[in-house]
Amino acid sequence: MSLIGAKVLRKEDPNLITGQGLYVDDLQPAGCAFMATVRSTQPHARIVAVDTSAARSIDGVLAAWTATDIANLPARPSSLPGMDMPLITGDVARFVGDIVAVVVAADRSTAADAAEAVIVDYEPLPAVASLGQALATDAPMIHPVLQGNTVFFQDYTEDLSAEFAAAPRTASLSLVNNRCAPVPIEPNVVLADWGPAGLTVWAAFQAPHHLRNTIAAFFGISQDTTRVIAPDVGGGFGAKINFASEIFLAAALSRALSRPVKYTQTRSECMVAMFHGRAQEHKVDVAFDDSGKILALKVQVTQDQGAYPDATGMGLPVLTTAMSAGCYKIPKVAVSWRNVVTNTTPVAAYRGAGRPEASYMIERVIDLVADETGVDPIEVRKTNFIPADGFPYQTHSPLAVYDSGNFAGALDELLRHVDYPALKAEQAARMADPTEKLLGIGFSSWLEIAGFGPPGSLEAFGHLASWESAQVRVQPDGSAIIYTGASPHGQGTVTTFAQIAADQLGIDFDRISVRHGDTAVIPQGIGTMGSRAVAVGGEGVKTASTRVFERAKKIAAHLLEATEDDIVVENEEFHVRGTPSKSVPWSQVAWKSFQPLELPAGMEPGSLDATVFQQVPNFSFPSGAYCCVVEIDRETGEVEIRNMYLVDDCGTVINPMLVEGQVHGGVAQGIAQALYEHMQYDESGVPRTATLMDYLVPAAPDLPGYVSGRTVTLNPSNTLGAKGVGESGSVGAPPAVINAVVDALSHLGVKHIDMPATPQKIWSILRGSK
Amino acid sequence: MSTIETHTTRVTVTVNGREVSEEVEPRTLLVHFLREQARLTGTHVGCDTSNCGACTVLIDGEAAKSCTVLAVQANGHKVTTVEGVGNGSGGFSPVQEGFRQEHGLQCGYCTPGMIMACTALLTENPKPNEHEIREALEGNLCRCTGYETIVRAVQWAATNGGAGEWA
Numbered sequence: 028m029s030l031i032g033a034k035v036l037r038k039e040d041p042n043l044i045t046g047q048g049l050y051v052d053d054l055q056p057a058g059c060a061f062m063a064t065v066r067s068t069q070p071h072a073r074i075v076a077v078d079t080s081a082a083r084s085i086d087g088v089l090a091a092w093t094a095t096d097i098a099n100l101p102a103r104p105s106s107l108p109g110m111d112m113p114l115i116t117g118d119v120a121r122f123v124g125d126i127v128a129v130v131v132a133a134d135r136s137t138a139a140d141a142a143e144a145v146i147v148d149y150e151p152l153p154a155v156a157s158l159g160q161a162l163a164t165d166a167p168m169i170h171p172v173l174q175g176n177t178v179f180f181q182d183y184t185e186d187l188s189a190e191f192a193a194a195p196r197t198a199s200l201s202l203v204n205n206r207c208a209p210v211p212i213e214p215n216v217v218l219a220d221w222g223p224a225g226l227t228v229w230a231a232f233q234a235p236h237h238l239r240n241t242i243a244a245f246f247g248i249s250q251d252t253t254r255v256i257a258p259d260v261g262g263g264f265g266a267k268i269n270f271a272s273e274i275f276l277a278a279a280l281s282r283a284l285s286r287p288v289k290y291t292q293t294r295s296e297c298m299v300a301m302f303h304g305r306a307q308e309h310k311v312d313v314a315f316d317d318s319g320k321i322l323a324l325k326v327q328v329t330q331d332q333g334a335y336p337d338a339t340g341m342g343l344p345v346l347t348t349a350m351s352a353g354c355y356k357i358p359k360v361a362v363s364w365r366n367v368v369t370n371t372t373p374v375a376a377y378r379g380a381g382r383p384e385a386s387y388m389i390e391r392v393i394d395l396v397a398d399e400t401g402v403d404p405i406e407v408r409k410t411n412f413i414p415a416d417g418f419p420y421q422t423h424s425p426l427a428v429y430d431s432g433n434f435a436g437a438l439d440e441l442l443r444h445v446d447y448p449a450l451k452a453e454q455a456a457r458m459a460d461p462t463e464k465l466l467g468i469g470f471s472s473w474l475e476i477a478g479f480g481p482p483g484s485l486e487a488f489g490h491l492a493s494w495e496s497a498q499v500r501v502q503p504d505g506s507a508i509i510y511t512g513a514s515p516h517g518q519g520t521v522t523t524f525a526q527i528a529a530d531q532l533g534i535d536f537d538r539i540s541v542r543h544g545d546t547a548v549i550p551q552g553i554g555t556m557g558s559r560a561v562a563v564g565g566e567g568v569k570t571a572s573t574r575v576f577e578r579a580k581k582i583a584a585h586l587l588e589a590t591e592d593d594i595v596v597e598n599e600e601f602h603v604r605g606t607p608s609k610s611v612p613w614s615q616v617a618w619k620s621f622q623p624l625e626l627p628a629g630m631e632p633g634s635l636d637a638t639v640f641q642q643v644p645n646f647s648f649p650s651g652a653y654c655c656v657v658e659i660d661r662e663t664g665e666v667e668i669r670n671m672y673l674v675d676d677c678g679t680v681i682n683p684m685l686v687e688g689q690v691h692g693g694v695a696q697g698i699a700q701a702l703y704e705h706m707q708y709d710e711s712g713v714p715r716t717a718t719l720m721d722y723l724v725p726a727a728p729d730l731p732g733y734v735s736g737r738t739v740t741l742n743p744s745n746t747l748g749a750k751g752v753g754e755s756g757s758v759g760a761p762p763a764v765i766n767a768v769v770d771a772l773s774h775l776g777v778k779h780i781d782m783p784a785t786p787q788k789i790w791s792i793l794r795g796s797k
Numbered sequence: 798m799s800t801i802e803t804h805t806t807r808v809t810v811t812v813n814g815r816e817v818s819e820e821v822e823p824r825t826l827l828v829h830f831l832r833e834q835a836r837l838t839g840t841h842v843g844c845d846t847s848n849c850g851a852c853t854v855l856i857d858g859e860a861a862k863s864c865t866v867l868a869v870q871a872n873g874h875k876v877t878t879v880e881g882v883g884n885g886s887g888g889f890s891p892v893q894e895g896f897r898q899e900h901g902l903q904c905g906y907c908t909p910g911m912i913m914a915c916t917a918l919l920t921e922n923p924k925p926n927e928h929e930i931r932e933a934l935e936g937n938l939c940r941c942t943g944y945e946t947i948v949r950a951v952q953w954a955a956t957n958g959g960a961g962e963w964a
């Protein structure tokens with residue numbers, strides 16, 4: 028029986044539910060010292076002096092470093108030339124959270140005391156806290172290498188003035204995609220141990236080989252003596268692919284002190300130090316006709332990069348503009364983008380990275396067109412969808428060639444769960460009765476680019492390559508170990524990859540282990556991000572398993588004196604097709620695969636071992652249709668999500684329980700962005716939401732239950748047919764929620780409301796309407 | 798050369814039925830006592846503002862955030878951590894099993910705190926409805942699951958043995 032599509036319980040769980048998981052902070056080797064950071068309290072300031080003498084005098088303090096102590100080290104990797112992020116900044120602090128000193132002590136609390144004892148003398152400089160301030164004439168500048176604060180500008184790819192002039196109708200929309208903090212419940216943690224035999228770094232990280240390669244290059248040491256281990260990782264959401272400065276500082280300090288150095292970020296540090304996500308502003312123009320048919324679209328994206336542009340962060344608007352047309356056949360699309368620096372925390376990947384911004388924009392545009400024409404939003408979607416037989420579909424962007432999907436099919440499936448006419452009737456009845464809460468119904472037909480990616484795609488973000496590694500190694504007893512470079516942090520990869528391998532190998536799921544996260548053990552690897560683990564890494568496991576199985580069949584045929592083509596495997600027994608009595612168990616085939624005297628002529632011992640660097644020819648394009656029903660309290664402005672209907676098309680499902688978990692988690696973060704979360708700065712650049720008291724990460728009472736459905740179109744770029752699902756929910760949910768909120772308020776003339784749709788914002792709208 | 802006076806005090810806590818007695822600085826938080834002195838690293842730290850609940854344990858059977866309690870305050874008390882639930886010979890408690898059956902965890906970082914909060918809830922209210930479950934978990938953040946599967950995990954436990962035994 029195939030395990031693909033089976034609800035199999037996770038192999039990961041027994042450790043994690045008993046407290047036997049191993050996260051970096053759980054490690055405390057002999058002699059371990061503790062690092063703490065001193066961070067700028069100023070958004071922008073000249074650093075006049077950093078006095079570490081008091082810190083140094085505390086008993087147990089081993090080091091107190093400022094910029095001068097690391098003068099021989101490069102800047103943080105993944106910086107842009109001339110705008111480098113120093114590991115410790117020496118001359119100027121450019122955001123609240125910029126590291127100005129680090130201390131190391133023999134125990135955790137002494138390190139914290141020492142950090143407190145460092146005295147920094149700042150001379151404040153004028154700061155730019157927002158895109159508006161950064162782009163104003165005569166704005167204060169952050170990096171002298173720039174003229175102003177724009178790092179990169181791409182003008183509209185096409186002039187669409189003729190199309191807009193000729194169009195029956197046009198409309199415009201300005202959108203803010205609110206800055207979010209990723210907030211994995213485990214912050215950044217690193218333990219570096221630099222001994223005579225080399226450097227070992229344990230890090231809460233999504234891509235250990237990527238980090239290993241980078242650390243070795245950073246220190247000019249050899250990769251063979253540099254080992255990175257990502258053990259259990261407490262969530263990543265894109266933020267743990269960034270090269271946090273603390274990783275390199277801990278390693279440098281371990282070298283200097285000849286002892287292990289551990290750094291565990293506090294949550295309050297994490298809120299300003301771990302790179303943020305989203306932080307875009309959009310100006311959108313759309314041309315359409317009276318039937319709601321869209322004729323042309325112009326999108327201008329302004330990306331806030333924070334104080335130091337990061338190579339991944341620079342790519343966010345590229346992805347947003349590539350995916351700007353969403354599920355729709357729009358004859359003319361012109362895009363433009365700009366990357367801008369501000370005196371805020373740097374911005375890079377956060378679950379969805381550039382694609383939630385695109386789906387939010389285009390799905391708001393669809394509802395705007397519906398509102399302008401009076402055509403129902405469902406009809407506007409159906410009028411403009413790329414048809415199910417329209418694939419492959421070349422978009423306006425050379426990056427995005429949609430390979431599969433059935434957008435109308437997903438929307439129809441959604442409408443099987445949602446009683447739309449009844450909801451519309453309820454909405455009208457409630458509107459007429461001022462004692463009732465308002466009702467809003469919002470849809471999103473979303474699509475994303477995932478499964479990163481074809482050759483060249485991840486290289487553009489500084490990775491070694493875009494393949495993923497898989498090694499399948501049968502043990503002498505017929506059990507198997509799978510090694511994957513797609514290091515997980517909650518996805519359940521150990522389970523899904525064992526399911527894939529079990530199917531191909533005919534070895535019991537319980538006798539397959541999956542190992543990951545250690546560069547000394549895994550041949551090579553890229554990592555887990557961009558919803559690629561199953562679509563690329565899982566496909567690699569399938570390819571490698573198939574190779575091993577073919578060789579095992581050869582050995583079995585030899586032992587059974589049969590021809591290879593007649594050999595089948597069932598219940599871990601190889602037998603001749605139609606003759607189950609003539610059989611040899613997997614364990615014997617495995618055992619003999621190591622014994623030269625037992626092997627067919629020409630076969631080497633140890634051949635049941637295959638390593639694959641799996642490539643894929645294209646990205647993947649998960650899609651779906653969501654519906655959100657909200658109730659809004661007319662007195663308080665509070666939004667409550669009454670129903671959330673989710674139809675996903677992630678291609679082949681390996682494990683429905685895990686797919687549901689990924690969708691729920693992504694949707695939760697999407698709802699959070701739409702209703703609750705906003706990393707805010709005051710006018711001067713001081714963060715206003717730098718603790719979990721001020722930044723609202725939703726808890727169980729703040730989120731709804733979900734109704735899930737599914738459609739399946741296969742991914743043609745791998746043989747599994749799987750597309751990836753890690754980011755889907757965060758792409759699909761925000762527009763559904765905001766479309767619902769706007770729908771509930773549209774009778775008051777509301778055409779748009781920026782995220783997060785807080786009670787304050789809605790209350791003012793409702794009050795204004797009285 | 799010390800500029801900060803450090804003196805220590807002896808703290809004795811019964812952790813999962815076993816007495817742990819250590820000299821600690823008076824400011825030591827219970828969560829650090831558990832992780833660093835008792836070397837039970839199942840209890841996690843996820844914040845510094847008592848918002849996340851990753852550090853939730855039972856003190857004399859009641860759920861408490863161990864980052865808000867000084868080790869000295871727990872002196873002489875009984876503390877149960879995630880390592881102390883279950884049947885003691887590798888079997889899972891109903892709550893642990895519920896999390897596994899219903900996919901109530903992904904990265905697992907919030908999970909020990911969640912399990913302890915859910916254990917306390919089922920002790921107090923053996924048949925909670927969905928609303929009661931969500932309200933009871935208000936102080937425990939999970940960034941991975943979206944909570945619905947955690948609600949189901951508690952419901953699973955409620956119909957399969959309840960809070961279970963603990964040390």
Ligand code: FES
Pocket residue numbers: 841842843844845846847848849850851852853862863864865
């Ligand atoms: S560590 Fe967050 S509440 Fe205790």
Ligand code: FES
Pocket residue numbers: 212261262517901902903904905906907908938939940941942
């Ligand atoms: S399972 Fe990751 S935070 Fe809850």
